[in-house]
Structure formats: structure tokens, C-alpha cells
Amino acid sequence: MAVAAETRVPIASEADIVAARQQVRALAAQVGFSPTDLVLIATAISEVARNIVQYARRGEITLSPIEQSNRRGILIIARDEGPGIPDLELAMQDGYSTGGGLGLGLPGARRLMDEFAITSEVGKGTTVTMKKWARPHG
Amino acid sequence: MAVPILRQGSYLIASVQSELTDADWVQLGDGLAEQVGRHRSRGVIVDVTALEVMDSFAARALSTIASMTRLRGAETVIVGIQPEVAFAMVQLGLAPTLVHIVTALDLDDGFALLDRRTREDAEGGRGG
Numbered sequence: 001m002a003v004a005a006e007t008r009v010p011i012a013s014e015a016d017i018v019a020a021r022q023q024v025r026a027l028a029a030q031v032g033f034s035p036t037d038l039v040l041i042a043t044a045i046s047e048v049a050r051n052i053v054q055y056a057r058r059g060e061i062t063l064s065p066i067e068q069s070n071r072r073g074i075l076i077i078a079r080d081e082g083p084g085i086p087d088l089e090l091a092m093q094d095g096y097s098t099g100g101g102l103g104l105g106l107p108g109a110r111r112l113m114d115e116f117a118i119t120s121e122v123g124k125g126t127t128v129t130m131k132k133w134a135r136p137h138g
Numbered sequence: 139m140a141v142p143i144l145r146q147g148s149y150l151i152a153s154v155q156s157e158l159t160d161a162d163w164v165q166l167g168d169g170l171a172e173q174v175g176r177h178r179s180r181g182v183i184v185d186v187t188a189l190e191v192m193d194s195f196a197a198r199a200l201s202t203i204a205s206m207t208r209l210r211g212a213e214t215v216i217v218g219i220q221p222e223v224a225f226a227m228v229q230l231g232l233a234p235t236l237v238h239i240v241t242a243l244d245l246d247d248g249f250a251l252l253d254r255r256t257r258e259d260a261e262g263g264r265g266g
Contacts, residue, residue, distance in 0.1 A: 014159040021157065021191050039190060039222040043230055046193040050160075094231055104194045108230035 047105035056082020081125040163199035181252035187218030217248040
């Protein structure tokens with residue numbers, strides 16, 4: 001089965017958060033994720049997309065199907081050139097938010113995905129890299 | 139997309155038909171708080187069966203809706219959270235946020251729950 005190449009989703013408004021969820025679902029379904037995993041992935045992308053809109057105003061999320069030793073998965077990279085995060089350790093704690101939210105976005109997204117990395121530089125921007133691997137299902 | 143709010147007796151029913159933006163959630167909360175007053179509703183059902191994702195913003199919106207309508211004298215029941223969505227919400231860490239929210243499996247159970255609760259309220263009122 002042919003799988004689409006990299007998909008770029010520009011994020012600049014609340015409507016783009018919904019669009020990102022729908023696009024990642026479509027791609028993840030092609031990769032072969034279970035219905036439960038589709039929801040986990042869509043929820044994770046919703047959180048990182050909202051962070052972009054809320055803190056950086058605009059950015060971009062790229063979605064790519066990936067393969068590694070007979071397993072297939074999805075790579076999600078969310079980039080912005082916003083204000084950056086001064087204290088990443090703090091930002092990854094449950095309940096910490098500077099934006100009036102629940103403070104579950106980043107730590108929650110990490111729990112929903114298999115691999116999660118974040119880099120940020122104050123004044124330059126933030127990049128979140130997440131992967132999820134499909135489990136064989138019947 | 140705006141969520142239609144229907145009235146059935148002393149209850150309001152908001153049936154979410156498609157994925158909502160953050161602004162749609164806020165609008166739904168405002169609409170319910172206003173209509174509870176206008177129709178003197180005793181109960182509100184928010185049906186989220188059609189939703190494939192409930193993230194932290196949606197959870198906070200539901201929590202706000204439940205609190206707001208309670209302050210306006212109505213009980214809110216959330217119905218139709220799909221099993222995959224429930225799993226994702228727990229993984230995300232939303233359980234503590236939603237602990238005070240009343241839920242039911244589907245619309246029928248939601249109505250039954252509201253009937254029971256509003257009847258208890260009425261009986262409690264007479265007794266006290």
C-alpha cells in the first residue's frame with residue numbers, strides 16, 4: 001500500500017488545530033494504526049498545535065510516515081519561531097501553564113506518544129518531535 | 139460550527155455534530171448558560187458521541203459548562219464519550235479535571251439520570 005510522503009500543516013489559527021487533527025488521523029489510518037491509536041495521536045497533535053497558536057501565534061507541523069526494522073509509524077514535528085520556553089523541565093510538569101490552561105499539553109502529549117523530544121531557545125522558537133509506532137492489530 | 143441547542147421539556151440538549159474549535163466550545167457554554175435562564179431548564183445534556191478527539195481545551199470547556207449551568211440551577215450530564223476518546227483523555231491526564239463532571243453512557247441513560255436527580259431535588263425540597 002502506498003503511503004503519502006511528508007504532509008505540511010500550517011498552524012496559524014484555532015481552525016488549523018482542527019485541521020491538524022483531521023490530517024494526522026488520515027495519514028495515521030493509512031499507516032495502519034488502530035482506532036485507539038488514531039485518537040491518541042490526534043489528541044497529542046491537538047495539544048502541540050494549540051501551544052503553537054497560543055504562545056507563538058503561528059508555526060508549522062510536518063507529518064511523515066516512517067519505517068524502521070519492519071515496523072511502521074508516524075513522525076510529527078511541530079515547529080514555531082515564537083518566544084521559546086525558558087524552563088523546559090518546568091514546562092514538562094503536569095499542571096504548569098503560563099497561558100491559563102490546564103498545563104497538560106506537553107506532558108500529556110508525551111504520555112500519548114511513544115517518543116517525544118522538545119528543544120526550545122528563548123527568542124528563537126520551539127520544536128517538538130514525536131513518534132508513534134503502529135502495533136499489529138487484527 | 140455552532141452546536142444546536144434543543145429544548146425538551148425542562149431539559150436542554152446540545153448535540154455536538156462535528157469537531158469543534160476552541161471558540162465553538164466557548165460559544166456553546168455561553169449559549170447553554172443563557173438558555174438555562176430563558177427556559178428555566180433543570181437539566182442539560184451535552185452529547186459528544188460524534189467527537190473523535192477531546193483534548194485539554196475541550197475537557198476544560200466541559201468542566202466550565204457543568205459549573206456554569208450548576209450556578210444557574212441546572213444539572214449537566216455529558217453523554218456519549220467514545221471508549222477510545224475516554225482512554226486518550228485518561229492518558230492525557232484529564233481525569234482530575236473531569237472528576238466532578240456527571241456522565242452517562244448515552245442519551246437514554248442521560249435522561250434517566252436527570253429524571254432521577256431532578257426528582258430527588260424536588261422531594262428533598264418538600265422534606266426540608
